[in-house]
Amino acid sequence: MLAALAFSVEIAFDRDPGLEQASRRTVATGLETIRFYVVAPGTAVAVDSGRRFLAMVSEAMRPAAKPVAQSPAQTAAVPSKPRVAPPPARPVAPTAPAATAPEPAVAPIQFVRVTPKREPPPILVLPEAPPVPVNARASVSPAELVRVTMRLKDNLTKEMLENFSLFLYVSKAEAGPLAQRMYVFKKDDGGNLAMLYNFPASTGREKDEIALDGTRQPSYTPQGYYQLDPNRMYKNHYSGQWHQPMPYSMFFNWENKGLQTGLAIHAATGIEITQLGSRASAGCIRIAPEHAAMLFNLIRTNYKGLAPRFAYDRRTATMSNQGVMMHDAAGNLKMTDGYKVLVFVENYGGENVVAALF
Numbered sequence: 001m002l003a004a005l006a007f008s009v010e011i012a013f014d015r016d017p018g019l020e021q022a023s024r025r026t027v028a029t030g031l032e033t034i035r036f037y038v039v040a041p042g043t044a045v046a047v048d049s050g051r052r053f054l055a056m057v058s059e060a061m062r063p064a065a066k067p068v069a070q071s072p073a074q075t076a077a078v079p080s081k082p083r084v085a086p087p088p089a090r091p092v093a094p095t096a097p098a099a100t101a102p103e104p105a106v107a108p109i110q111f112v113r114v115t116p117k118r119e120p121p122p123i124l125v126l127p128e129a130p131p132v133p134v135n136a137r138a139s140v141s142p143a144e145l146v147r148v149t150m151r152l153k154d155n156l157t158k159e160m161l162e163n164f165s166l167f168l169y170v171s172k173a174e175a176g177p178l179a180q181r182m183y184v185f186k187k188d189d190g191g192n193l194a195m196l197y198n199f200p201a202s203t204g205r206e207k208d209e210i211a212l213d214g215t216r217q218p219s220y221t222p223q224g225y226y227q228l229d230p231n232r233m234y235k236n237h238y239s240g241q242w243h244q245p246m247p248y249s250m251f252f253n254w255e256n257k258g259l260q261t262g263l264a265i266h267a268a269t270g271i272e273i274t275q276l277g278s279r280a281s282a283g284c285i286r287i288a289p290e291h292a293a294m295l296f297n298l299i300r301t302n303y304k305g306l307a308p309r310f311a312y313d314r315r316t317a318t319m320s321n322q323g324v325m326m327h328d329a330a331g332n333l334k335m336t337d338g339y340k341v342l343v344f345v346e347n348y349g350g351e352n353v354v355a356a357l358f
Contacts, residue, residue, distance in 0.1 A: 139198060144177045147351060149193060151178075152185060155344060159325055159333060160225070161191060163308045164342040166299065168265075170285055172203040172221050176349020180277050182265075182287055184295070199291050200276040202268065203345070204283040211282070212243045219282045221263070224321030226343040227307060229253035229260075233300060237266070242282050245269050248292035250299065252343065258317035265343070267292035285345075299341055306335040 140148075152169045153161075165187050173179035184197040204221035211217040232251035239246055239262075247267040254261045268276055268286040276288060287295070311324040326334040 140177055140181070144350065145195060145198070148178050148183050149185070149195060151346075151348065152183070152344065153193060155346070157323060159308065160323065160342060161187070163333065163340070165340040166303050166342070167193065168341065168343045170201060170203065170343065170345045171349060172223070172279075172345055172347050173349030174279055179349035180279065182285065197291070199287060202272065202276050202278060202280040202286040204281050205279050209282070211241045213241050215241065217241065217282065221281070221283050221285065221345060222321065223345050223347055225310070225323045226252040226254055226263075226321060226345070227310065228299065228339045228341050228343070230338045232264075233296070235296065246284070247289065248296040250296060253338070254321055255312070255317065255319045265292070265295070299339055303340050305340045307338040307340050308333045309336050
């Protein structure tokens, strides 16, 4: 602020030369004093501050100088006192070293290849060969086929032939050219019977036996005429009484003494297949699995319809299996929904061969 005032006064004198000379000298003396004590030091401070700032910036931008190794400061040598030798040690008699136990020798590690012990081969126990079926033939001769066809026709009534379309003839005989086989006949439009298939079968063992559930169960296949039960056609069935599977079961629709029969046509399984052609069942009619599947599908697909009802005796609660049919008061056959299939089981093995009756 003083520098500015001095500067203003000096300008005023310059513009007004008429000021008194004394006053000019007085003022000039004051201005000189102001320059010496105020302006000059301020300018010097400003210049010095600028120089310091530039020095700081220059120092910051200058690369760091490598450190210079300093030589160790030299110190004055101080004379040390002479060392005094220690007194001589008294001689000690040498002692023998302590005996140490020798280290046990360690055998080197050896790798031995161990061969696994081979078990002796198991002893195979071959099962007993099943008995060869008596009548396990692939087919029968043409003459025998004619004979069995005539045999079936001779045992069919007119009503049976007119009201059924598929006929299954089963020989339960123990021996003979026709024994233990099933013969499948189809009725053509002219009422004639044409054989479609024939294959080995197994009927009952014809014995009094005890079933696996502990009940008395004779293994008989009774002779007679039977219809199939439309409500008991099972692709997969299991016998709880005999604990055996019964695939493709086609149960008979026959009531005996108030009880629905457990007799059925079904597929043989396991060892039963090798027994086809002989008496081997508990009373059912077994056939090969492929034959049972084919027959099961054939009947369910093509032979549904109205079928005649067999006579029923209320006194004994038994349905006839002798071919007697039920008629109304007018003499007409009583019909029911079911399958137009008739099963005829006979104890006949061929010409001049008749099995014992049971």
